[in-house]
Amino acid sequence: MNADGSGLINVTNNPASDGGRAWSPDGSRIAFISERDGNLEIYVVNADGSGLTNLTNNPATDFVPRWSPDGSRIAFVSDRDGNTEIYVMNADGSGLTRLTNSPEDESGLTWQPYP
Numbered sequence: 629m630n631a632d633g634s635g636l637i638n639v640t641n642n643p644a645s646d647g648g649r650a651w652s653p654d655g656s657r658i659a660f661i662s663e664r665d666g667n668l669e670i671y672v673v674n675a676d677g678s679g680l681t682n683l684t685n686n687p688a689t690d691f692v693p694r695w696s697p698d699g700s701r702i703a704f705v706s707d708r709d710g711n712t713e714i715y716v717m718n719a720d721g722s723g724l725t726r727l728t729n730s731p732e733d734e735s736g737l738t739w740q741p742y743p
Contacts, residue, residue, distance in 0.1 A: 639677040648691055651675075652699045652719075659683075659693035659702055670704050672719070683721035695719075696739050703727070705735050 629636040640646040644664035651658055656675055661668050670684040670693045684690040688708040695702055696716075701723075703716045708726075712733040717724045728734045 637677050639673050639675070640680075641677065646671075648693065650693050650695055650702075652695050653697060654699055657699075657719075659695060661691045661693065670702065672702075681721065683717065690715075692735065692737060694737055694739055703737050703739065705737065 639658060640660070640662065642662065642664050644662050646660055646662045648661040649658050650660070657672050658675060659670060659672050662671050665682065665685070667687060668689045668691050669682050669686070670690045671680060671682050673680045683702070684704070684706070686706070686708060688706050690704055690706045692705040693702050694704065699719060701716050701718055703714060705712055706715050711731065712735050713729065714727045714734045714737050715724060716727055
């Protein structure tokens with residue numbers, strides 16, 4: 629919606645639970661989590677509600693999406709290997725890489741600006 633509350637748009641428009649949103653650095657897209665496929669997945673949608681894309685179509689729980697400062701990648705947390713680890717992928721869902729491999733649960737993540 630606009631800053632004055634006008635122009636409200638429902639960008640997800642689905643009965644499933646949606647949340648954990650993160651705006652892209654340029655404000656054009658929103659990454660969020662949803663249970664619309666039966667488990668938590670990471671989706672991206674344009675700010676106007678168009679272009680909904682499931683980025684992490686996987687039976688594991690994927691959550692906490694965070695955009696890189698330049699908007700080219702999204703880091704997230706997943707329990708794909710039975711332990712909560714941090715992953716990163718390109719903003720289109722390609723190029724998935726696991727960043728951590730620890731017996732401890734990795735759940736907090738923050739991007740730091742490039743030097």
